[in-house]
Amino acid sequence: xxxxxxASGLSVRYETPHGSVHALRHVDIEAHPGEVxxxxxxxxxxxxxxVTALANLLPANARIDGAIRxxxxxxxxxxxxxxxxxxxxxxxxxxxxxxxxxxxxLTIGDQLVDFQHHRKDLSRTLKRARIxxxxxxxxxxxxERRMRSYPHELSGGMRQRVAIAAALLTDPGLLIADEPTTAxxxxxxxxxxxxxxxxxxxxxxxxxxxxxxxxxIAELCDRVYVMYAGEVVEGGEVDAIxxxxxxxxxxxxxxxxPARFHDRLDRLPTIPGSLPSLIQPxxxxxxxxxxxxxxxxxxxxxxxxxxxxxxxxxxxxxxxx
Amino acid sequence: MSPLLAVxxxxxxxxxxxxxxxxxxxxxxxxxxxxxxxTLSLMPAETLGLVGESGSGKTTLARTILGxxxxxxxxxxxxxxxxxxxxxxxxxxxRSAMMFQDPVASLSPRLRVSTLLTEPQVIQGLPMQDxxxxxxxxxxxxxxxxSFVDRFPHELSGGQARRVGVARALAMKPRLLxxxxxxxxxxxxxxxxxxxxxxxxxxxxxxxxxxxTHNLAMIRHVSDRLAIMYLGRLVETGPTQEVFSAPLHxxxxxxxxxxxxxxxxxxxxxxAITGEIPSVFRRPSGCEFHTRCPLVxxxxxxxxxxxxxxxxxxxxRCHFPLQxxxxxxxxxxxxxxxxxxx
Ligand SMILES: Nc1ncnc2c1ncn2[C@@H]1O[C@H](COP(=O)(O)OP(=O)(O)OP(=O)(O)O)[C@@H](O)[C@H]1O
Ligand SMILES: Nc1ncnc2c1ncn2[C@@H]1O[C@H](COP(=O)(O)OP(=O)(O)OP(=O)(O)O)[C@@H](O)[C@H]1O
Ligand code: SF4
Ligand code: SF4
Ligand SMILES: [Mg+2]
Ligand SMILES: [Mg+2]
Numbered sequence: 245x246x247x248x249x250x251a252s253g254l255s256v257r258y259e260t261p262h263g264s265v266h267a268l269r270h271v272d273i274e275a276h277p278g279e280v281x282x283x284x285x286x287x288x289x290x291x292x293x294x295v296t297a298l299a300n301l302l303p304a305n306a307r308i309d310g311a312i313r314x315x316x317x318x319x320x321x322x323x324x325x326x327x328x329x330x331x332x333x334x335x336x337x338x339x340x341x342x343x344x345x346x347x348x349x350l351t352i353g354d355q356l357v358d359f360q361h362h363r364k365d366l367s368r369t370l371k372r373a374r375i376x377x378x379x380x381x382x383x384x385x386x387x388e389r390r391m392r393s394y395p396h397e398l399s400g401g402m403r404q405r406v407a408i409a410a411a412l413l414t415d416p417g418l419l420i421a422d423e424p425t426t427a428x429x430x431x432x433x434x435x436x437x438x439x440x441x442x443x444x445x446x447x448x449x450x451x452x453x454x455x456x457x458x459x460x461i462a463e464l465c466d467r468v469y470v471m472y473a474g475e476v477v478e479g480g481e482v483d484a485i486x487x488x489x490x491x492x493x494x495x496x497x498x499x500x501x502p503a504r505f506h507d508r509l510d511r512l513p514t515i516p517g518s519l520p521s522l523i524q525p526x527x528x529x530x531x532x533x534x535x536x537x538x539x540x541x542x543x544x545x546x547x548x549x550x551x552x553x554x555x556x557x558x559x560x561x562x563x564x565x
Numbered sequence: 566m567s568p569l570l571a572v573x574x575x576x577x578x579x580x581x582x583x584x585x586x587x588x589x590x591x592x593x594x595x596x597x598x599x600x601x602x603x604t605l606s607l608m609p610a611e612t613l614g615l616v617g618e619s620g621s622g623k624t625t626l627a628r629t630i631l632g633x634x635x636x637x638x639x640x641x642x643x644x645x646x647x648x649x650x651x652x653x654x655x656x657x658x659x660r661s662a663m664m665f666q667d668p669v670a671s672l673s674p675r676l677r678v679s680t681l682l683t684e685p686q687v688i689q690g691l692p693m694q695d696x697x698x699x700x701x702x703x704x705x706x707x708x709x710x711x712s713f714v715d716r717f718p719h720e721l722s723g724g725q726a727r728r729v730g731v732a733r734a735l736a737m738k739p740r741l742l743x744x745x746x747x748x749x750x751x752x753x754x755x756x757x758x759x760x761x762x763x764x765x766x767x768x769x770x771x772x773x774x775x776x777x778t779h780n781l782a783m784i785r786h787v788s789d790r791l792a793i794m795y796l797g798r799l800v801e802t803g804p805t806q807e808v809f810s811a812p813l814h815x816x817x818x819x820x821x822x823x824x825x826x827x828x829x830x831x832x833x834x835x836x837a838i839t840g841e842i843p844s845v846f847r848r849p850s851g852c853e854f855h856t857r858c859p860l861v862x863x864x865x866x867x868x869x870x871x872x873x874x875x876x877x878x879x880x881x882r883c884h885f886p887l888q889x890x891x892x893x894x895x896x897x898x899x900x901x902x903x904x905x906x907x
Contacts, residue, residue, distance in 0.1 A: 258720070260716075286754065287722060287727075288722040292722060303719070340669075343667040343670035344667075386847065398620075399620040401619025426749035427779065429617065429618050430779060430820055456753065458753065463825040463832050483829050483830065487830070498827070502785075502786055504827070508786055508806060509786045513757055514754045514755075521712075
């Protein structure tokens with residue numbers, strides 16, 4: 245089973261002793277069966293917050309507003325039991341720090357068996373066979389033996405791949421992967437990208453990928469959302485985002501990619517300035533403090549989302565269709 | 566000039582042997598070398614990039630250099646003296662810093678950022694007038710707001726935790742910095758900030774850096790030399806620019822070719838490497854890359870190539886190294902372009 249995912253007016257704040265961190269503000273995104281969605285943006289802008297909210301796994305100090313509908317059902321309105329069922333069965337999240345996803349005192353094999361708890365129809369032997377096959381698909385050699393390893397006995401990239409395998413074993417309709425390839429060498433990365441593409445085709449499900457690796461986003465995704473300081477500032481088809489970016493932040497981000505420079509640089513390009521405080525977000529455009537194109541209204545009145553084409557939009561005064 | 570750090574014939578082996586392990590696990594695994602016979606050196610103020618397969622032993626090598634893992638064989642020489650006893654390693658660690666691969670998990674969850682940042686200095690016995698002020702100064706250095714001193718690691722985003730890791734490492738004013746995937750999880754702009762910062766401090770303090778990374782686009786700009794690892798062994802070393810422009814080892818060439826291009830109009834619809842991925846538990850015979858090498862010959866399957874010099878400052882472990890711009894490189898492109906569909 246898989247269906248459309250839509251978040252509307254989604255806001256998340258974290259309560260801390262120093263005030264509320266407004267990590268996500270009025271975010272609208274949607275994803276359709278068969279799509280691979282990419283999420284990019286500055287470190288700390290709320291990407292993990294967004295995907296953990298979609299997977300219903302936010303920490304206790306988080307407060308959430310707005311609606312998340314999956315397959316026509318409002319996830320926030322489900323009771324705790326149904327939410328858990330959905331999470332084990334339909335929605336899988338591969339977290340950003342794979343070491344924290346595993347129990348350090350259980351072997352990989354035992355944990356992966358537990359991940360399939362909803363498959364009451366399968367025997368333990370069958371479950372172990374599925375695990376071995378899935379580990380091989382994510383490029384882990386000698387799967388039988390690796391299943392007897394503890395998490396600390398795997399390399400960083402192996403843990404990442406085991407986390408991906410764990411998510412895939414639940415046959416999710418919605419797979420969310422937060423930085424799934426950071427610890428993988430490029431050949432392994434290519435293999436994982438290939439696998440995710442294949443799966444999208446096989447299951448006609450939704451894949452949401454958060455990545456800082458713009459090459460991965462370009463290679464894998466159909467549509468991309470660009471986030472900055474808790475907001476989605478631009479969204480569109482992958483080709484439009486890479487070849488016709490309209491938001492000044494998107495343009496600056498793409499220009500910083502060291503992959504664009506073949507000759508050795510002494511200093512890597514960066515965007516001057518830093519992310520604004522999320523405790524007191526700027527009143528106008530969130531990017532105004534760093535934007536080279538900012539003019540008077542930018543600092544005081546938040547710009548509207550401008551629709552550029554049927555599926556390309558940017559939150560900026562200077563973006564025009 | 567003599568190297569700051571020299572690693573000679575270093576091997577590291579993991580195996581289950583303790584009694585407890587044997588009780589828990591009825592089928593103990595025999596020992597296996599995850600780092601095998603690695604020889605490397607690092608000049609003062611040099612930046613070495615260590616690149617290689619996932620699971621090829623890079624993290625283990627870095628941890629062994631700092632004495633966090635015991636070597637099975639080989640020597641480590643730091644500032645001209647052999648590092649052998651636990652107290653030698655402690656002395657070396659006081660002059661070195663390590664940035665760990667898992668940013669959040671490597672920070673103690675119960676400590677606030679202020680404590681995390683100044684703890685190494687306290688352990689090192691450096692004078693500490695005002696720990697909070699020092700912590701705030703370090704945060705500013707890595708571009709984080711001062712208010713973060715009171716945060717716990719789980720209240721940071723992945724990239725923020727990584728920046729705290731940089732601040733922590735640099736707080737020690739090290740001679741040697743071992744950075745394990747320092748840019749994983751950082752956006753390209755913050756990644757630039759972190760590397761420019763390491764570069765500036767390096768020029769100021771003159772420390773040597775070993776950067777373990779999968780990020781080829783970045784390492785090509787920031788390293789002087791590259792070492793490529795495969796299954797626990799070095800397969801190629803050389804000056805960064807030369808390795809990128811004319812790789813000698815087929816694995817290096819494949820790595821460079823597989824890097825996805827940030828342009829959706831230039832997608833590659835194939836897997837650059839196909840073939841069986843080997844495991845340290847069962848090393849392939851002959852050349853260990855032969856199960857995946859696009860240029861494999863029959864000799865490769867039986868005879869292990871030695872690690873030999875080729876040209877100035879370059880070493881390669883291959884019977885048939887690629888020549889600069891020659892036929893063989895085209896062959897790699899052709900062989901690895903065998904489409905597997907999309
Ligand atoms: N539990 C928490 N309590 C307080 N603040 C938090 C908490 N978790 C995250 N934050 C803050 O919320 C903001 C968004 O964090 P998030 O992890 O979503 O960012 P991100 O976009 O995933 O960043 P990265 O690319 O670095 O992983 C950050 O400024 C972070 O410091
Ligand atoms: N404590 C341990 N016990 C047993 N095996 C281990 C242990 N630590 C690492 N290994 C094994 O050593 C090998 C090398 O691991 P290492 O973490 O050094 O790889 P790596 O090159 O850093 O990989 P990655 O790029 O994925 O981080 C792997 O096969 C791993 O399973
Ligand atoms: S609205 Fe103004 S400040 Fe914001 S991105 Fe556009 S031009 Fe820049
Ligand atoms: S020795 Fe043979 S199999 Fe090994 S890398 Fe060289 S050509 Fe390939
Ligand atoms: Mg994150
Ligand atoms: Mg590692």
